[in-house]
Amino acid sequence: MKQIRTSIVFGIVLGFWACMSAAASETAVDYGKSADSVRELLRQLVEADTSNPPGNEERAAAIGAKRLKDAGVSADITEFAAGRKNLVARLKGTGDRKPLLLLAHIDVVGAKGQSWSTDPHKMIEREGFLIGRGVSDDLGMAAVEMEVFLLLKRANVTLDRDVILAWTGDEESGGQGILYLLKHKPESISAGLVLNEGGEISLDDKGKVNLVNIQAAEKTYQDFELIAKGPTGHSSVPLKENAIYRLTRALERFSHFREPARLIPVTREYYRARAASEPPRVAAAMKTVSEAKGSLPAGALKVLEEDPIHAANLRTTCVATVIQGGTRVNALPSEARANINCRILPDESVEDIRKQLVKVIADSAIEVKALEDFSRAEASPVQGEGIDAIKKTAGEMWPGVPVLVSLSRGATDSRFLRAAGIPAYGIDPIALTEADGRRAHGIDERIPVSSLRPAIEFFHRLVLNLAQKRAS
Secondary structure (H helix, E strand, O other), rough: HHHHHHHHHHHHHHHHHHHHHHHHHHHHOOOHHHHHHHHHHHHHHHHOEEEEEEOOOOHHHHHHHHHHHHOOOOOOOEEEOOOOEEEEEEEEEOOOOEEEEEEEEOOOOOOOOOOOOOOOOOHHHHHHOOOOOOOOOOHHHHHHHHHHHHHHHOOOOEEOOOEEEEEOHHHHOOHHHHHHHHOHHHHHHOOOOEEEOEEEEEEOOOOOOEEEEEEEEOOOEEEEEEEEEOOOEEEEEEEOOOOOHHHHHHHHHOOOOOOOOOOOOHHHHHHHHHHOOOOOHHHHHOOOOOOOOOOOOOOOOOOHHHOOOHHHOOOEEEEEEEEEOOOOOOOOEEEEEEEEEEEEEOOOHHHHHHHHHHHOOOOOOOOEOOOOOOOOOOOOOOOOOOHHHHHHHHHHHOOOEEEEEEEEEEOOHHHHHOOOOOOOOOOOOOOOHHHHHHHOOOOOOEHHHHHHHHHHHHHHHHHHHHHHOHHH
């Protein structure tokens, strides 16, 4: 009996110290010091100039590998093209759960031809902002993830799952970096859950967090080419059949078509949650739409579609973006082509949309051809540990702030992981205003200096919530 009581007491003491250790791993962190570390790493990454093309991601991978080596962590560097490399590192856990993958890309969109007010590849601070190409897309997230990864290492946090850090290349041009890993070293990034870019923490005009948006799905990017042919000859002798006229008639028919509005689980959850923070008229429309069982009510739909963004969220969209025809001003065109750019809901296939275009164009003489495959994937679950942990952490950091699960109209490397069966969620930890967010890919890309510290704390807490071994 005495032995049993001793065992119980010993277990209680162990549990107490485990809880104390878990709490200490959060409260003992000097996030101000970490912010300085992230800022310096971000400066180095911006100066590495990994503009894609050509990429040169090996420069950034070398910077990351040195940071890891200095902390006693080995990095796996893989080359997917000349001068282009990925970096992957791992902290071992108990293996009780599948790994957590922290993903960021280290290539950036080129700034050539843009009228920046400063050198885009020299990070500077001005008026409370860090300015430089990639500070928000996606070098800032790469730097925060590296810092959090090293915080776990330094604190020797007991993990119940491996934590993997992956910096990949070519996200801005097709994802060859992540595709190389999935094809040649899939075990290096195999995970039960992924945190990546794509979602955002939003600031209001006063610099206060007012929304947390989790990206759980992406539309499929797909270009289609319409090709019309016609007889050639001298322009002085017009013929009844003309490739440009045929294509023009087809585009006219296409211009009047729009896919019907509908909800998928991600958008239904998005409008259900967002209704709580919208003006009454819009809130009522969102609530009505999110609760609809069959076709969406016309009145509520009309209110939402006053905003082109909501209109795009509710359907697959296709739009003509490029038109080409003829070779000389005095010759009949043998061919005319148009590009149709579609952003397809994740539960629809590219072939389904191609067939729809054929039907709408209604001209069997015009070829409708799908161009380069950018890959598609189903949505990640709108419920589960990833969503729960982000909501919990956001609630700890910013009580009362709405947390939404959304569909992205753009594309990230998450689509390849979702296609491989790995749930991926977009949540960039660096809070931005809507105006600052629009600077990504544009002139004077920037992030607030004041967003660095809370970004590290949020992401650190999030990773601990997802990966730290808790007392039984």
